[in-house]
Amino acid sequence: MKNLYYDVVIAGCGVAGLYAALNLPEEMNILMLSKKDLESCDSMLAQGGICVLRDESDYDSYFEDTMRAGHYENRKESVDIMIRSSRDVINDLLNFGVRFAKNPDGSLAYTREGAHSRPRICFHEDITGKEITTTLLSHVKKCSNVTILEYTTMTDILVDGGKCTGMAAETKEGETLHIHADNTIMATGGIGGLYEHSTNFPILTGDACRIAKEHGVELEHMDYVQIHPTCLYSKKPGRSFLISESARGEGAVLLNHKGERFVNELLPRDVVTKAIQEEMKKEGVEYEWISFAHVPKEIILKHFPHIYEKCLEEGYDLLKEPAPIVPAQHYFMGGVHVNRDSATTMPNLYAVGETSCNGVHGKNRLASNSLLESLVFAKRAAVKIQNEEKGNEDHEFESNYHAACC
Numbered sequence: 001m002k003n004l005y006y007d008v009v010i011a012g013c014g015v016a017g018l019y020a021a022l023n024l025p026e027e028m029n030i031l032m033l034s035k036k037d038l039e040s041c042d043s044m045l046a047q048g049g050i051c052v053l054r055d056e057s058d059y060d061s062y063f064e065d066t067m068r069a070g071h072y073e074n075r076k077e078s079v080d081i082m083i084r085s086s087r088d089v090i091n092d093l094l095n096f097g098v099r100f101a102k103n104p105d106g107s108l109a110y111t112r113e114g115a116h117s118r119p120r121i122c123f124h125e126d127i128t129g130k131e132i133t134t135t136l137l138s139h140v141k142k143c144s145n146v147t148i149l150e151y152t153t154m155t156d157i158l159v160d161g162g163k164c165t166g167m168a169a170e171t172k173e174g175e176t177l178h179i180h181a182d183n184t185i186m187a188t189g190g191i192g193g194l195y196e197h198s199t200n201f202p203i204l205t206g207d208a209c210r211i212a213k214e215h216g217v218e219l220e221h222m223d224y225v226q227i228h229p230t231c232l233y234s235k236k237p238g239r240s241f242l243i244s245e246s247a248r249g250e251g252a253v254l255l256n257h258k259g260e261r262f263v264n265e266l267l268p269r270d271v272v273t274k275a276i277q278e279e280m281k282k283e284g285v286e287y288e289w290i291s292f293a294h295v296p297k298e299i300i301l302k303h304f305p306h307i308y309e310k311c312l313e314e315g316y317d318l319l320k321e322p323a324p325i326v327p328a329q330h331y332f333m334g335g336v337h338v339n340r341d342s343a344t345t346m347p348n349l350y351a352v353g354e355t356s357c358n359g360v361h362g363k364n365r366l367a368s369n370s371l372l373e374s375l376v377f378a379k380r381a382a383v384k385i386q387n388e389e390k391g392n393e394d395h396e397f398e399s400n401y402h403a404a405c406c
């Protein structure tokens with residue numbers, strides 16, 4: 001067993017972990033763990049995009065869309081924080097060098113997804129997550145205060161006197177590490193690896209939730225699991241390939257085996273999923289179809305090049321024919337309960353990203369809200385840690401944060 005000493009230890013190198021690290025002061029020594037290689041995180045897979053508050057006139061509509069999709073079970077305060085902080089996060093990403101699609105006049109181009117009343121989603125082709133994650137990663141790698149250990153798994157947290165004092169981890173070689181740290185951040189992503197059919201990486205098995213439960217740290221809504229309506233149907237084993245909701249936002253429609261539409265494709269995910277499952281049952285089939293017949297060719301090739309290529313690989317040319325789709329596990333709305341600053345119920349232990357539950361998504365996540373939520377609340381954790389270290393009062397933290405973000 002080896003002892004290591006850091007100011008902050010972060011389990012997880014997806015957008016949540018990376019952005020938390022980038023928002024911590026450079027005087028802090030930070031250790032980041034990744035269960036496998038750095039590519040294997042869901043952040044790399046996000047296709048559709050990331051929401052932003054376009055302007056003040058969109059606030060009520062964005063708020064209502066998020067609440068309606070979440071069946072009004074969302075924590076309103078968290079929704080407000082996320083929406084109000086969105087422009088700052090997008091500007092930050094642009095400053096880091098993320099290449100969002102732009103209009104000819106240089107302004108940001110917005111796409112639309114299901115259950116959004118208007119286009120408000122920034123995107124980079126159909127690989128927005130990869131664009132954001134690789135950009136953040138390149139900046140983290142330049143930080144001399146951050147060390148990344150790949151193939152190293154958090155197995156437990158260290159607790160002393162009711163406070164978290166770090167985490168235990170296991171390396172690829174089987175060596176046990178005790179990483180002692182003033183603050184610990186769990187950013188271990190979703191739970192899709194526990195399912196037979198999921199769009200997630202199989203390594204994402206909700207480790208933070210298990211560890212939290214074992215230590216009596218509060219969990220929330222562990223049964224709120226989102227099933228994505230449109231994954232490419234395939235008999236091949238492995239991760240389900242997603243056909244982004246923004247495809248439907250751009251005009252792709254769902255068809256049954258008689259070639260008929262059976263649902264409004266822009267309804268929230270859980271409603272569309274249910275309609276597909278019922279139609280499959282009625283027809284006694286294993287999949288239904290998605291047709292791009294009404295999506296202009298240039299949009300298919302420019303906005304969805306990777307989806308087009310993947311379908312072609314599987315034998316479906318979206319320019320000429322529909323592709324078979326089936327719902328699969330996709331996202332986890334529940335998780336380790338956190339407050340508005342991503343603090344768990346155990347002192348010095350934070351949770352950010354998909355593994356946490358700050359209540360933003362309620363019972364069902366609105367499309368393209370999760371990258372944004374991960375980034376907004378990861379930054380809040382970083383700012384909170386920084387202020388706690390400096391001994392700042394909470395009210396001071398609030399005003400600093402708003403000055404920086406809004």
Ligand SMILES: Cc1cc2nc3c(=O)[nH]c(=O)nc-3n(C[C@H](O)[C@H](O)[C@H](O)COP(=O)(O)OP(=O)(O)OC[C@H]3O[C@@H](n4cnc5c(N)ncnc54)[C@H](O)[C@@H]3O)c2cc1C
Pocket residue numbers: 011012013014015016017033034035036038040041042043044045046047048049050051128129152153154155187188189190199200201203204205207208242330331352353354355367368369370371372374
């Ligand atoms: C196919 C797909 C498409 C999506 N499209 C969109 C979209 O268009 N817009 C949107 O907003 N959201 C989208 N999402 C959701 C979004 O990508 C995720 O919710 C978000 O990226 C989660 O980020 P994260 O940092 O919490 O987790 P991840 O990016 O999954 O990172 C988890 C990290 O934790 C590490 N880890 C796990 N367990 C341990 C452990 N025990 N010890 C150490 N490390 C561990 C992993 O190695 C990994 O580095 C999509 C998701 C998928 C799967």
